[in-house]
Amino acid sequence: MAAGRRETAARSTKVPTSFAEVGVKRMILVLALLSSSAFAGTGADEHLLAGAREFRAGHFPEALVQFRVAEKLGHSNEAAWYAAACLVRLKRPEEAVEAFSAAEKRAPGARDELFDYYRAVACNDARLYLCADKLLAGVGDRAGPRIRDEAKKLHAVIQEMLKVEPPKGAIDWYHLRGQQAFRRGRAELAKAYFDEVAGLSARRKDHYRPAEVPVASSKPDAKGQRR
């Protein structure tokens, strides 16, 4: 009786499948995971390619949509840089400045001289000249001869302009823009304007209004604005 019970218990603890079967099942699972991730990547790449085609054709709004979809689907996040470049071509420089900042955080390894040129143009168009100056200094042959020459030309103009002591009115303007951006909850943009303030102020003998940056602890209201 007791022996019969022991036999039944031993049967019930026996592994129902062999080791090889478990291995195959695990492999199938791994393969399924790999293929699903590969297909997700392919979907992102299709949008990346479509974005490239639209961008090349000068259809920047469509390119922006494609790159943003690729950014959402993909895992490299390099598309974020392309989306930021679209904003430059769409003459939305402040958004571009923010987008480049975000792209750098997500995919710092993707940064190169071509992106730096686009980013410098965004800074320049948002009147963040010190930011543009810094970026343009690093744009060279790797960006190609045409972009290298454009960068050189723009760099020279900015440097010439910055030779003169910046007027107080300019620093006030950057302060105001920084505060406006901050109130709207656009912290990165506000930071860019306040960095400009600090840099320009340092170029004045009297160091006019160097750092009157608002406290970042204020909470945004329902519309995302800070008081």
Next chain:
Amino acid sequence: MITRILTIGAAAAMLVATAAAADGNNEAHEALATQAPSASKPELPDVSEADGANHHEGEDGKANHEGEHGKANHEGEQGEANHEGEHGEANHTGDLDEHSQIGEQSAAGADPAGSAERAGSDEHGGRSSGNSGPEHEGPH
């Protein structure tokens, strides 16, 4: 045997995905290089321009942000399409001079006291107030 086949299959899938990603990045990089923009002429701003920007922001910019255009432009795909439809022509040319002219004319129309300098300010800074002032205003 089965394990080997599965491993080879997985590796092949990964290779295909990697190759496709590389293609996309190469294409996009080439497109960016081809369509590289020229920058607008650098000029240090003055706080009086910001006053002008405030004026636009208060009256037109706010309306754009909260009204149909603002919403559409800031939200998703449809918004981008709208942006193209309404402002795309000026933007697509990539011609800064033409773009500036549009901005100046619009600003002059919108703001009786609007000077060329002021228009420049809006062209640069207007986006933060809904890409507001002239760009939205002019062509409509």
